[in-house]
Amino acid sequence: MMTDLTSYGVLDLLNGYKNGDFSPVEVTKSYLDRIDKYNDTLNAFVLVNKDEALKQAQDAEAAYNSRTSTPSLLGIPLAHKDLYSTANIRSTAGSRVLKDHVPTEDATSIALLTSHGAINLGKLNTHEFAYGPTNEQSMFGSCLNPWNTEYFSGGSSGGSGAAVAASLCLGATGSDTGGSIRIPSACCGITGLKPTYGRISRSGIVPLCWTMDHSGPMTRSAKDAALMLQAMAGFDPKDSASSQTVVPDYINSLSGDIKGKKIGLPNRYFFDQADESIEESVMQALSVLEGLGAILVPIDIKYIEHAAAAALAIYLSEGTAFHDHGFNLNQSLYTDQVRGFLELGNFILAKDYIHAQRFRTLLGQEMANLLDEVDYFATPGLSLTAQKIGQEDITIRGVDQTVFSAILRNTEPFNLTGLPAIVMPCGFSNDGMPQSLQIVGRPFDEAGILNVAHAYQEASDWHLKKPIL
Numbered sequence: 155m156m157t158d159l160t161s162y163g164v165l166d167l168l169n170g171y172k173n174g175d176f177s178p179v180e181v182t183k184s185y186l187d188r189i190d191k192y193n194d195t196l197n198a199f200v201l202v203n204k205d206e207a208l209k210q211a212q213d214a215e216a217a218y219n220s221r222t223s224t225p226s227l228l229g230i231p232l233a234h235k236d237l238y239s240t241a242n243i244r245s246t247a248g249s250r251v252l253k254d255h256v257p258t259e260d261a262t263s264i265a266l267l268t269s270h271g272a273i274n275l276g277k278l279n280t281h282e283f284a285y286g287p288t289n290e291q292s293m294f295g296s297c298l299n300p301w302n303t304e305y306f307s308g309g310s311s312g313g314s315g316a317a318v319a320a321s322l323c324l325g326a327t328g329s330d331t332g333g334s335i336r337i338p339s340a341c342c343g344i345t346g347l348k349p350t351y352g353r354i355s356r357s358g359i360v361p362l363c364w365t366m367d368h369s370g371p372m373t374r375s376a377k378d379a380a381l382m383l384q385a386m387a388g389f390d391p392k393d394s395a396s397s398q399t400v401v402p403d404y405i406n407s408l409s410g411d412i413k414g415k416k417i418g419l420p421n422r423y424f425f426d427q428a429d430e431s432i433e434e435s436v437m438q439a440l441s442v443l444e445g446l447g448a449i450l451v452p453i454d455i456k457y458i459e460h461a462a463a464a465a466l467a468i469y470l471s472e473g474t475a476f477h478d479h480g481f482n483l484n485q486s487l488y489t490d491q492v493r494g495f496l497e498l499g500n501f502i503l504a505k506d507y508i509h510a511q512r513f514r515t516l517l518g519q520e521m522a523n524l525l526d527e528v529d530y531f532a533t534p535g536l537s538l539t540a541q542k543i544g545q546e547d548i549t550i551r552g553v554d555q556t557v558f559s560a561i562l563r564n565t566e567p568f569n570l571t572g573l574p575a576i577v578m579p580c581g582f583s584n585d586g587m588p589q590s591l592q593i594v595g596r597p598f599d600e601a602g603i604l605n606v607a608h609a610y611q612e613a614s615d616w617h618l619k620k621p622i623l
Contacts, residue, residue, distance in 0.1 A: 159184040160321040164230055164378045167324070171218050171229050178218070178229030182211035182273055185231045189275065189322050192623050195303060198316040200236055200294045201244060201277040207231070210273045217271075227385055228271030233323040235311050236277040237284050238264055239358040247360045248280040248292035250487040251480060261358025262390045263327055263369050270385040275323050278313030282492045284329055284362045285473060286310055287337050287561045291489040296543055299342060300621040301587055305540040308341030308561070310334040314372045315342035320623060325373040325382050331362045332465060333565025335370050336577045336592065340535035343579040343588030345607065345617060346372045347379045348565075350598045351572030352397035354383075355390030361476050363469040364395075365511075366569040375617050376578065376607035380404040383600060399598050407601035410609040413447030417593075417606075418528035423458045424564050428537040429550055435581030435589045436534045442613050443532075443606065451528050456520050460513055461567040462559065467502050467510035468570075474499025518571040525573075525596045530606060535577035535590025537563050568594055576603045579616040588616075 159181045162170065170176050186204055193199045214229035239245050239257035246252045260268065268274065279297040281289045289297040289312025297312035299305040300320040307316040311328030315338025318326050328335035330348040339346025347370045354369040361367055371382035384404050390396045417440070419425070425433050444450055474481075474496050481488070481496050488496065524531075537550060538560050548557050568575045574595045581589040591610070595603040611617050 160188055163375060164227070164324060164381045167230060168228070178211040178214040178273070179208065181229065182207055182231050185275055185323060188320070192320055193322060195623070196298050196300055196316050196320055197295055198279055198297055198313040198320065198322055199233065199276050200246070200279050200313065203243065203274050203276040207273050207275050214271060214273065225269065225271035227267065227381065229273060230271065230325070231273045231275050231323055232267060232325050232327070233275045233278050233314070233317055234264055234327045235314050235329060236280050237329050237360050238327055240264060240274070240277065243277065245277065246293060247284070248282045248294065250293045251484050253293060257358070259358070262355035262392060263386050264358070266385050267382070272385070278311070278317055278326060280313060281310035282489050283360060284310040284331060284334055285492045285495055287333060287558060289313065289338065290543060291491045298543070299540050299587070300623060301343065301540070302585070304542050305587060306341065306543050308338030308540055311372065312338045315339055315344060315346070318342070318344045318372050318374060319621060321620065325371055325378055328370060328372045329359055330368040330370060330569065331366045331469060332562050332569055335368070335372055336535060336565045336575060337561055339372055340577045340588065340590035341540035343616070343619065344372060345375055345379050345576065345578045346370070347383060347576045347600065347604070348568065348574065349383065349387065349600050350397070350574045352395045353399070353574070353598060353600065354386045355393040355396050357390055357392035363472040365472065366465070366469060368569065376576070376604050376611055377408060379576070380408060380604050397598070402601050404601050404604060408605055408608045410605065410612050412443065412606055412609045414449065415530065415606070416449045416451050416528040417443065418451050418453035418524060418531045420455050420458070420531065420533060421452050422454070424533035427550060427553065427563065428534040429539070431583055432534045432537065432539070432589050436591050439580035439591045439610060439614070440532055443610060446609055446613060453524050453528060453531070455524065457513070457517050458567060461517060461570055462563065464510040464513045465566040465570055467506050468514070470495065470499040471502045471507045514570045517567070521571050521573060529595070530603060531594040533564050533592045533594070535564065535592040536561055539583045539587035539589060564592060573597060574600045574603055576607050578607050578610060579619070580614070581616065
């Protein structure tokens with residue numbers, strides 16, 4: 155029986171291409187067939203780039219046949235969050251405000267991936283202007299979770315999470331302002347990397363909050379994430395926050411050796427307010443890491459309880475500032491939820507924004523001090539699993555709260571401090587929804603957190619499990 159070509163990881167595909175086991179055209183057609191079969195149910199893709207993808211696949215096949223040196227991602231089928239600009243392809247940010255917007259050039263990340271030979275299968279659903287963690291508010295409708303289509307995919311990069319989980323693409327781009335790579339990755343049971351602030355260019359990506367926006371890869375495994383990151387990382391003069399820090403070799407950093415590495419476990423805020431079954435799954439995952447030689451160290455992150463309030467003040471202020479002109483002209487075109495956030499941003503005072511930024515500096519220094527003592531932090535990816543479409547409230551450990559606030563709890567502190575963070579699946583809830591572990595590292599130590607994730611995935615198989623569609 156022939157192996158499903160959409161089941162291979164990036165390195166397996168590259169080796170298969172080089173050995174002539176299968177071709178980029180065959181693989182691309184396999185992904186396009188799955189999109190055609192399942193996307194009407196999931197609503198992950200909002201535009202399928204079929205003709206151009208097949209042309210790119212044919213060009214890749216010709217390059218392999220010529221036996222010349224090939225780019226690092228030649229023939230790898232990816233897809234892109236609709237927040238990213240794509241040349242001559244409609245790019246809407248999930249909003250009617252931009253329903254006719256066709257950019258003239260690619261976002262830097264997409265240009266880099268394309269230059270490394272990746273194939274663009276199309277554009278993926280997003281919560282409108284990335285302003286929400288569930289992907290329920292979009293001009294294209296909600297993106298549904300492939301593990302159970304009554305549940306949300308997470309957001310704002312929900313189309314990316316659902317598409318990768320459902321094998322509609324091998325990897326995808328996402329953006330992360332409060333958790334928008336890690337939330338849908340956790341909800342859909344895939345691997346999602348938010349790199350250090352400034353590691354990957356945001357040029358050509360519609361902003362939500364300039365000082366908290368990150369770009370990154372969403373994949374099935376840490377190994378695939380490392381391969382995408384290798385192509386995406388680096389300095390870009392078009393992004394004022396872009397860093398000139400040297401880009402290491404991420405692939406060769408995946409030794410899987412974590413002996414002696416100290417992993418800090420926060421003693422409050424993250425674990426104690428997560429659903430009990432999530433805490434149990436995460437602790438089991440940490441036991442695996444401990445068995446591989448890691449050392450678990452209790453830590454206390456001072457001031458962490460104020461992170462949510464500070465993040466809210468910052469992204470409400472900056473989000474409203476970005477939309478100021480367009481909002482006044484096009485209020486009726488925004489969804490009710492996003493319109494409400496933009497209106498609320500007008501009530502954040504300048505002193506509130508300054509207080510939030512000063513707190514941000516304080517929290518960043520506290521985390522930096524702790525990362526002098528330990529190598530990484532570990533937390534549950536989220537305090538809850540994906541919930542049913544339309545659900546607004548939830549009770550966790552006897553505490554009533556909104557789904558919106560609960561789902562951002564464990565992710566947005568690391569947008570405030572800009573530290574790299576990766577989530578990976580580590581179990582399932584009683585209702586069959588994925589649970590996730592988060593590993594956080596020092597600035598620009600993506601190689602380190604990828605290696606921890608890789609070590610865990612070499613010792614477990616949660617990342618190999620796929621939804622039945």
